[in-house]
Amino acid sequence: MPRPSNPVKLLASTVRLPDEALEQLIRKLTEELSDRADRRKQSENSSWQEEYRKCGKSNCWCVHEPVGKGHDPYYYRSVWKDGKPTKEYKSKRKKPA
Ligand SMILES: [Zn+2]
Numbered sequence: 509m510p511r512p513s514n515p516v517k518l519l520a521s522t523v524r525l526p527d528e529a530l531e532q533l534i535r536k537l538t539e540e541l542s543d544r545a546d547r548r549k550q551s552e553n554s555s556w557q558e559e560y561r562k563c564g565k566s567n568c569w570c571v572h573e574p575v576g577k578g579h580d581p582y583y584y585r586s587v588w589k590d591g592k593p594t595k596e597y598k599s600k601r602k603k604p605a
Contacts, residue, residue, distance in 0.1 A: 544591065551586040551593050559584055 525533065558581035562570045570578045587596040 547593065548588045551588045554586040556583045556585050556598070558582070 520530070523530070523533075560573075560576060560578040560581050562568075562573070562578040565571075583598045584595045586593045588594070
């Protein structure tokens with residue numbers, strides 16, 4: 509069976525919803541889309557943050573440090589990837605521009 513190349517037509521033929529339901533779906537999707545756009549915008553504006561890490565060695569000094577303290581910081585920021593916010597890391601010690 510040949511597939512319609514138009515994704516909208518494909519979706520409409522697959523879903524087989526009454527017009528009102530389809531309309532509602534589109535409204536929801538539009539809301540979701542603008543929600544995503546907002547979140548994407550937020551993550552694009554995010555600046556580099558420091559993150560101190562524990563190395564995991566049981567005999568290291570960092571074991572005794574409180575949560576959030578540890579070795580030299582990694583720098584990370586929130587970026588948008590595959591439709592969700594993801595942490596992007598830069599190498600430690602040097603703060604990225
Ligand atoms: Zn350590």
